[in-house]
Amino acid sequence: MKPLPRSFYSRETAIVARELLGKMLVRLTDHGDIAAKIVEVEAYKGSDDPASHAYRGKTSRNQLMFGKAGFTYIYFIYGNHYCLNVTTETESIPGAVLIRAVEITRGQEIARRNRRVEALKELSNGPGKLTQALNITKAHNGLDLTETKELFICDPEVKESFNTVVTKRVGIKAGREKPWRFYLKDNEFVSRS
């Protein structure tokens, strides 16, 4: 389980988003490890993307999007939820990929304890759900994903083939026309809208 290198993330955001599908998100905790396959993502960019936090320039919250690629960008939303993003592009171009849904393949019991639901499908089929299932909070903001620490992303042990679906993003008011949402076809953990 070797983390993906910085060069994977230092590319155009939509390309990174699409290629993150099928990768493994790994969470190491004191109570055990959790591994989850990424099944749904969305790309967010900079000045050409009105839905992005980076659209109106750099602020204290979004500065990670303007920094190096391969770091986490986690923010609190709607008074209840954390959303997990991965930074992309270079230090001069802002960009991030929102991890919207994962399929937990290892550590399911730990994830169940972190959430209050029994159904496996309900554990991680949404951006706010998966952060709760993996116990990801603001404390993990700005983490370097290229190091084997408590949170990183690596290639799957067995590479599966799958079809990728490209659609418009959800849950936003501006920039709805951009085809920057990607998910695995027929995967039941993909969030609906």
Place this chain on the structure above:
DNA sequence: GAGAAGATCTCCT
């Protein structure tokens, strides 16, 4: 310093 909106989830009908 105040007001409004938000990359969502859950419960209720």
Place this chain on the structure above:
DNA sequence: GGAGATCTTCTCA
């Protein structure tokens, strides 16, 4: 299918 929960961050004064 719809509204409430709940609090951080941004914008403007």
